[in-house]
Amino acid sequence: MLPPFHLNDIKDKLSYHFRPWERSFQFWVRAIDIYTGYKVFQVRVNFEKDVQKRETMWERQHELTADKIFAMCSDLGGFFLKIAQIIGKPDLAPAAWVRRLVTLCDRAPPTPFHVMKLVLENELGQGIDDVFERFDVEPLGSASIAQVHRARLKGDKDDVVVKVQHPGVQDLMMTDIHNLQAFALYMQKTDIKFDLYSVTKEMEKQIGYEFDFMREANAMERIRKFLYVNNKKAPVLVPRVIRDMVTRRVLVMEYIDGIPIMNLGDEIAKRGINPRGKVAAAAKTKILQSLTLVYGQMILKSGFFHADPHPGNILICKGSQVALLDYGQVKDLPEQLRLGYANLVVAIANNDPLRAAESYRELGIETSSKCENELQELFKLAATMFDTKLPPGVTMLQPFAEESSIKKVGVQAFPEELFSVLRTVHLLRGLSVGLGINYSCAEQWKPIAEEALSKAGRLNR
Template identity: 90%
Template structure:
C-alpha cells in the first residue's frame, strides 16, 4: 500500500522527538563511555525502525533508505543497517520472474538461456538481477527484471511526498523542496523503461571509451535484441559491491590502514571522480545514481558502474553555468559563486550578515564533496547551517540530479575515509568546457599541479 501524507508526517516528526526525549535522559549519565554506548543503542533502534518501514513499504521508500544511509549524513548504525537495502530489498519470487521473462521475450526461459540462476544477485527498489548464460554462448550475462506493480506504488508515494514537501518548505526549512520532488518524479518515472536505460548505457559507454585512453569506469555492454521495457540483458561484470570492500580487505589479510588499502581506495575514488567530471561537465549526459549498490570493485581496483535507469541530460546553459560554479568553489571565489547562482537560476533570499560568505558556504555544502576540518557528518538543518540562513526560493529541477550525484560521491568519500574536493579535481574539466564554449580565454586558465601528485597530496591530508 502507498504511504499517506499523514503517515509521512508522523514518521518524519517521530524520530527527532524520540531523540530529544532520549537526549534529556542520557544527559544524566556522567560516564562518557556509557553515554556513548547509550547513544549507539538509540541509533541502532532508530535505524531498525527506519529499515522496517522502508522494507515494508518498498518502492520509493527503498530509495529513501539510500539517501538516509550515507556516512556524511547519518550515524554509523544507520549506515550499517540501511546500506543493505541498496541491493537486498525483498525479491520477486522466481515463478513470477519466469512469467515476466517469457511474456516479454516471447520465448520459454529454457529456449533463451542455457543456465539461469533462480536466486537473484541482488534486488533493489524497481528491479532485481539474475546471473545467466545465453544458449550457445560462453560468457555470463545479467538479466534485469522489473518488479510487478511497483510503478503505481512508487508514483503514488511520490505524489504524497510532494504534498508534504509543500508543507515543509513553509516551515523554517526555506528550501524549494517541491521542485526537488518534481524532478524525482520525472527521473524515477524514466527508470521503468528499460529500453531507455539500455540506450543511455550504450551512450555513456561510448562517450567514456572514446574520450579516454582507458575508460575510468567499466560500463556493461547491452546484449542486442534482448531488451524490452521490463527486461534488460547485459554483460556480466565480475566484482564485489563497494559496500563489501572493508570485508574483502580484511579477508585478504590486508591492513585496512596500510598503504595497499589506501592506494586502492584512492584509485577507486579517483576513477569515479574523473568519470563523473567528464560526464557532467564535458558531455552533460550523466549517470545520476552512484549509490553504493550501483558500484562494483573489480580486479586491480577497477570500478564497474551499474544501473543507468537514472540519467540526466543537462541543458547547455546549466552545464556551462555549473562549470562556472565549479571554478568558483575550487578557487574560493565568493563573488563568482554568487554570479553563478544567478546564471543557474537559483534564487535566494537572506537577511543575515556576510550574505556573500554564507552563499559561498551554501554552494560548497550543496555542490562540493569536501567537508570542513574536523567535521565527519553534515547537519544541514542545524541553526548554524547555511540552509537555515539563506532561503532558496527557487531551485531548477534539472540541477537536482547534479546535487544528488555530488552528495552520493561525498558519502562514498566519507565511507572510504578520504576528505577531498571534487570541485578542485574537476577544475581542468570545467575550464576545458568553458574554453570550448568560448567563455574562457587561454590566459584565464590557471596552472595546476599534475593530477597524480594532486591526488596524493589530498589523500595524505585525510
C-alpha cells in the first residue's frame, strides 16, 4: 500500500532543498548592488573638485550603503549578523556604517520554544520536567548559532544557563561563507590589496567548530583552569560547566549575574554616578585592564585563547568584575606564530620598524610594497592591524583610500590562523573606543611578550 500523499510535506521538502539557492541569490543580488554602487560613485565623485563637497558626497554614499548592508544582514540573519559584528566598528568602517550596524549585534530571532524543547529533550534523552525544577520559556538571548535560557536543575539551589543550538542553521551558514569566499577572491584581485580569502577560510574553520558544544565545554574548562593557575585571582570570571549536561548541541553551565558591557553607561547613570567623573573612569579602566591582561596571557603565554570578545560576550558583575562568556570560537596558535606575534608586540611597543618587518617574515605575512618609506608604512600597517591604539593621523583602516597603508604596502599572503588574533585586537579596540579610553595593548602586553620570548631563549634576537 502506498503511503498517504501530503502536498504540504512535498512543499516543505522542496523549500528546504532550495533554501541555499535562494539565499545565495539574495546575497549576490545585494552584494553586486552595493559594490557597483560604490564603483559608479567613485567615477562620479572624481568630477567634483571641491574637497568639502566631495566629503559630503562620500558621507551620503556611505549612508545609502549602510542602509543596504543593514537590510541584507537583518533579512538574511545568521552568519551575516557575525559580519555586522566584524565590520561595524569605528576603525574598520565609515561612521555611517557603524551607526547603522552596531544595533544589529546578537539580534537573531529566537527559535520557538516548542522546537528548542524537542532539541533539548532529544539531546539529553529526558523530558525537561525530569531534569529541571524551573525552565524559563523566554530566552535570555538569541545569537546566530544558539539561544540561551535560564533554568534551575532539580535538587539544586543555584541557577544555570542552558545553551541550545538552532536546528538546521549549520548548512545555511556554510552556504553564506562559501558565497563570501567567492566575493573575497574577487575583491582582493580588483580593489583591496589584502589576502581576504585566507581570512574567510579561517572564518569557515572557526564557525564550523562553533557547532560542537562538547568542544566548547572543553575550551571553557581549559581557559578557566589556565587563568586560575596563572593568577592569584582570575582577572575575569569563566562559567563553570555542568559536565554531565553537555552534548554536541546542548551546553549547561553556571549562571553568572551581571549586566552586558553595552549597558554599562546606562547602569552608571542609573546609580547616580557621573559618567565622566573619576569613579566611572576608574571602573572603566579596571574593566579594560582585566580584559587586556587576560588576552595578553592567553595569546602570548599559552597560545590558546577565547577569540570572540565582542560586547555581547562580556558581562560586568559586582565590583567591576568582568565575566567572559561564549567559548565557541577559540584558537590554538602554533608555537611559531605565538612567538612571532610576541616579537611583533615588542616591536610595536618599542616603536621598532625593523623588528616589525622581521616579525612579518616570521609570521608568514607577505607584502608587495613599492612605496617610499616602505619600512615606516609597513610599521604603520602593523600598528593599525595589531594594536588597540591607532597610529597618528589614522582613524580607520580605509582599505579603498589611496593614502592608506594597506593600499601602499599590499598584503599578498596572510596566515589564516592569525586572523583570530587580528579580530581579537580589533574587538578590544572597539571596546576601548566605546569606553572612551585610548590605550595601547602592545604596551600592556610587552612584559608578557618578553617573558614568552625569554622562555623560548630568544629575547635578545
